[in-house]
Amino acid sequence: MTFARPRTAAMRQFLQKEAHRVVGLSIEADGVFIYTRSAEWCDDSGSGTFRADSETAAIKKFYARVRRAEPGQE
Numbered sequence: 581m582t583f584a585r586p587r588t589a590a591m592r593q594f595l596q597k598e599a600h601r602v603v604g605l606s607i608e609a610d611g612v613f614i615y616t617r618s619a620e621w622c623d624d625s626g627s628g629t630f631r632a633d634s635e636t637a638a639i640k641k642f643y644a645r646v647r648r649a650e651p652g653q654e
Contacts, residue, residue, distance in 0.1 A: 582606075591635040594642075601646070612638040622649045 584607040586592045595602060604615035611631045618628030623645040630645065632638035 586635065588635045590639060594639050598642075602642075607635070614638050614642050616646070618649060620649055621646055623647070 583595070583605045586595060586605065587607065591605070595605065601616050601621045602614055603617055604613075606613040606615070611633055612635050614630040616622065616628040616630075618626060620628075622628050623630065624647070626649070630638055630642040632641045
């Protein structure tokens, strides 16, 4: 997985803090995508992708929805 260059200080700090869970960051025209290994960390539907329109919104969505994956969930 690759990392886009963060545009905000908040995202740089987030990536440092969450280096053990976050494996990728993509900043596209249609949004900001934070990636985890879904077999380890996911949202309530088993996805390891957290998307929002801005970096700060993606961080908020990550913290609101991330949880440890249950074995066999992937």
